[in-house]
Amino acid sequence: MPNKLSRRDFLKLAGLASLGAIIPPSAGLAANLLQNDKKNVLIVVFDALSARNISLHGYARDTMPNLARLAGRATVYHNHYAAGNYTTPATASLLTGTLPWTHRALRFGNRVKPELAEQNIFRAFDDYHRFGYSHNMLADIFLKQFAENIEGYIPQERYLLVNDGVIQNTFEKDADIATVAWAREIKRQEGFSYSLFLPYIYEKRKESLIKDAGREYPYGLPAVNLDNYYVFEDCIRSLTKQAIEVPTPFFGYLHFFPPHFPYKPRREFAGAFEGDFFQAVSKPDDIFTEGDSPEKLGKWRRYYDEFILNVDYEFGRLFDALESSGVLDDTWLVFTADHGEMFERGIQGHTTATLYQPIVRVPLLIFEPGNQTRRDVYTPTSAIDLMPTLLHLTGHEIPAWSEGTVLAPFGESSPGGVFTVQARNDPALPLVTASVALVMDNYKLVYYTGYKELGADTERALLFDISADPEELNELSRTKRETASEMMNIVRQRLDQANEPYL
Template structure:
């Protein structure tokens, strides 16, 4: 049976092992676990880049970052991608297309004006009745930089993602719908001061905004309304900005887990693991405390155990909140009679260390906690209760969704169908710091090899069967010499094939 509709649901910076379907026992994701039960789970799904903008561009375009040009945060997706995107292909095929929530196809804070609607300075100029088109989507309702809304004390500026208030995109205007004073009050309820605290490196507090005003709830509301009105086959992307830091769930989700509940998921420290690893790995555990980049890596190893457990409790609480909203969306799909004809896909742009290897958030370190993403597919023609252990990538989503609906896959797309011939490997690119790190990672069922093109001696090789925790770097182990040579040859072929179309960087941070 060919699906009539496609619903793609994504989260941001979501560690795969927080789902019950991936082995978690804290019961934060009953709706996603039920989705997995009636569909297929991909156990070795990997992102094509461990940062937001390149990872999202790969999903939308079906191409590697080196092809799209979006090789790191701060590089806008070229305007021409609107004609070549997954959404455009669906639109050309007669589907109604929509996006709700976080797009992040353009930089929020460019150094120079770009005219992109997601740019905070330019968003103020967007007409209040604008709802698209945007990168191939007929209809969009977007959240602007909701992460920095709650990081205002850290970045030391008023904009809070909106301008000055009441400017901004659709969610910002929702908050300011009753005027400036009420909008400012809502913004202040998001800040740690509303919880009787000051900003601190844990980035953990209770968000005092009522749940029904929170962006997670708002995104679900907007998607549900659209799904209730759509009158032809559709491709709908619902994109939640959480559980990206800061970790500030509203009530009741802030109380869902206590720090003591998180002991079973607190990763153990293995300080000996860094003996044969690149030097920046151990340095990453200490973070950037006392610098303007502290918010991007506060240093997991510097937190007390109670602080670590508090972060985990808030993170799992955010995930439980998202799962609840996903349940509302899937329930609405069933009530409308659309569920039997809809292919539903859940994934994330990338993971989060969340204490693994004494690290937090993300960085140029390609551990599975960061590269692995949850990936669940359910709907017409999909095996019920299935599990696929072959490596796959988020780059495979675009060709999978199009071919599943009987549409032609554009020739520029570089992924393969999730339901075609199994992959032997999946590639992840990382050019976050040119001249410092340039990483290419190949993940197979047995190995993870990461080659640093700038500093080859800082490369890594892990046997994921014998060492699933990636504690022992065996790059220099003679016993794996033949395997390393074969993996490097494959990586070299893939790297040489990169078109290397580079666009000017327009922003220092996405």
């Protein structure tokens, strides 16, 4: 045994050390043998991954070749919707099976309403070994909130090369700077100290990684909150290993930051779409435009697409590792996103009042243990349906507080339409300044109320036939008056119901 450990040995040890944190000492083989009739569940979430930019869903760039390959063994949802437009409301909905106006995690950094803290997917799987990780602080807030039901909670910092001090990067978006300042303020209020969590080994690696970043990451190392760098492939590798080795049956929730802004793919993917012939559909600026030019949007879109290509590679690796270990044979694996991202109408990102398809349409693929055939579901489905579906598939009772339904083909699809709710900046308890999207069959209505951009109008409704017009170019509220008013009444009624307890 040499005195000095090689870097590989160091990393191995680091992996083992982190594994120790999520496996209780008494668990292990015996538990595996006793409970092997129950199937595991693993939800893999990629942050801000829009279904509109995925080749499997018709995008012109080949952004996800691995996903296309694996789709042959999955149930593929073609009209799946986030319940919120950014991490806080959308992730809370995914984890609670309730809409944002119910769980009330609406504003940046919110938790789920305290009275509902016991109503979450981790608790619903209380006979399973549960573990969870999120790169994104906003989703990590929920994991912390539900931590008493997550024996394998992994702190966000475990896979961050944390700086969290000076904002080093120059940035174009003031909103993001404000977000970072806010995030850090929350951490300070919690009395948070990174040094308690950061393994020494990672601290050492940070130096060399940041030094080597130019070579491995031509656009710079990816980071959360601007300067908390992370190494995507290390994180995936380590968490996949943990999923393979935890006691079964397990319920795992893994929330990865890519392809969220800043878009920084590894060198194999950086530049992959440079100079291609992709032409984005030209769209007029929205009333909520942020003034981004088509040239700027085109540039960001390309970086984003290249980061998706990186995500696709890493998901392929995760999938193959689960398969070769045999874990996949006993696991319901879910591939999805919390919300999407947009590059059109003068708007980049997802911190907008608008609820266009690139923001709200997210991928959902469910891999059934042992399944080798593809199924396609075209009816509109919601992120809030995931929890009841997974509970149903694993023989658990669906709690009465769940607002979703069991997804087709495993159950009946929801008859009442699919909602997305945004009220990020609403200072009041009742939703006064809000956007609500409702999808029913091939129609989507987006209702806006209370925004100063609406001018003299206090509300605005846009109607699209998303089946015939997926780019949302033909607004139909004047020509399809009856459909528009019918859907608007449903939205107004649901909004009134949701506001009632707060008036």
